[in-house]
Amino acid sequence: MERDLPVVPSLLLLLLLLLHFAVDCNGSKVGVCYGRNADDLPTPDKVAQLVQLHSIKYVRIYDSNIQVIKAFANTGVELMVGVPNSDLLPFSQYQSNVDTWLKNSILPYYPATMITYITVGAEVTETRDNVSALVVPAMVNVLAALKKAGLHKRIKVSSTHSLGILSRSFPPSAGAFDSKYAYFLKPMLEFLVENQSPFMVDLYPYYAYRDSPSNVSLDYALFSPSASDVIDPNTGLVYTNMFDAQLDSIFFALMALNFRTLKIMVTESGWPNKGAAKETAATPDDAQTYNTNLIRHVINDAGTPAKPGEEIDVYIFSLFNENRKPGLESERNWGLFYPDQTSVYSLDWTGRGNVDIVTGANITSSNGTWCVASSNASDADLQNALNWACGSGNVDCSAIQPSQPCYQPDTLASHASYAFNGYYQQNGATDVACNFGGTGLKTTKDPSYDACVYTTSSKMGTGNSTSAASTSNAEHTATWLTEGLPFMMSLWLIAILGIAL
Secondary structure: OOOOOOOOHHHHHHOOOOOHHHOOOOOOOOOEEOOOOOOOOOOHHHHHHHHHOOOOOOOOOOOOOHHHHHHHHOOOEEEEEEEEEEEHHHHHHHHHHHHHHHHHHHHHHHOHHHHHHHEEEEEEHHOOOOOOOHHHHHHHHHHHHHHHHOOOOEEEEEEEEEEEEEEEHHHOHHHHEEEEHHHHHHHHHHHHHHHHOOOEEEEOOOHHHHHHHHHHHHHHHOOOOOOEEEEEEOHHHHHHHHHHHHHHHHHHHHOOOOOOOOOOOEEOOOOOOOOOOOOOOOOOOHHHHHHEEEEEHHHOOOEEEOOEOOOOOOOOOOEEEEEOOOOHHHHOOOOEEEOOOOOOOOOOOOOOOOOOOOOOOOOOOOOEEEEEOOOOOOHHHHHHHHHHHHHOOOOHHHOOOOOOOOOOOOHHHHHHHHHHHHHHOOOOOOOHOHHHOOEEEOOOOOOOOOOOOOOOOHHHHOOOOHHHHHHHHHHHHHHHHHHHHHHHHHHHHHHHHHHHH
């Protein structure tokens, strides 16, 4: 005879499932790399304040500097710390070395400083010294030390890699790891799966463009809507940007080794704001375009063609320009901020197209300029650009829907103009923000008409209460989902347990 499930256990199961969903539905994350290879940087305390000011929640450092770790205490910022390549030998040789390091450099400051990842080695395949064989033994010892402290579930251990770990990355479906790294790569992947740690990789579409401009267009590297699609001949998957292609090449390489479920984390990506004479794409405008589009792409949980909707965590390189780095001029100029903590260019960390309404720092006013559709643009180009602006560009296009104030005239040019201007104003009213592959045109004549208002960035930054309110509401909703809802469910759970007992 069938029996109904008891009411209380059924309710408990439902609540536990909802609680699990509420805690884990945070979506993709965007952080920043805090490199310190410079002699003119602000103190760690000031850096921590800067990070908080811009609501950055995730920071990667490349060592375990105590002053830096202490500076991020009680900030709510999650910190990824690193074991430099120079420490791999002692870390791999003796467990006692790692135990001492954890005791002195990590445990005294945890959990006040929210350390969530430890990277053991960085891009070891790119180093002159062959230290790759030391990585996995060092990772094993770090994990063992964390287990002794009872932190192995809270602090994950991994190692970062360059795209050079692949022998082939194009087309993405042919992505394959270089066989000369198999001796350490396979045990590392097994370690990551066993301990539910991500595979960490540094991706730079900038280098792909710089080193092969005849094969990689600038638009494709910058996530531009005017970029020509690239079709993978093996899968038929369509790629609209280089970042997705690089990321999927890693995914297919992992899949070829039967590690398809391993989560991939991008621990570095960015674009230089200045370069040598031959590095023509290393400009503030291109850096702003790449990082803005990257953040939006990540925050929207777009995923990649091979893994649509996949959550991707990305760390943008880098917080500051680093004047002591060797190499070409661009190597010293990847920063989002100058040493005096002013922005190299404005950047919307929310990924939702709003200017920084809290600080207003370094936001370029449109100064009475707008962006509209060019009369010389073809309908096909306009439609593609309009689709991108209202989609990946994250423009609020509700005003050009039927019965809304900007729907009439119901023409492609009119609707595209409204969307173009929205993107232009949201991104600092820079020239590059009104490009749209040549289909956008700046104007000093206000295109507003009747009840249809074409806003300006100055209004968006100071007087656009609707924008501010929607941002605030979104933030409150996200906070409630991740903090309030779990708390309420905990209360319900306690109440039900009390009734059951």
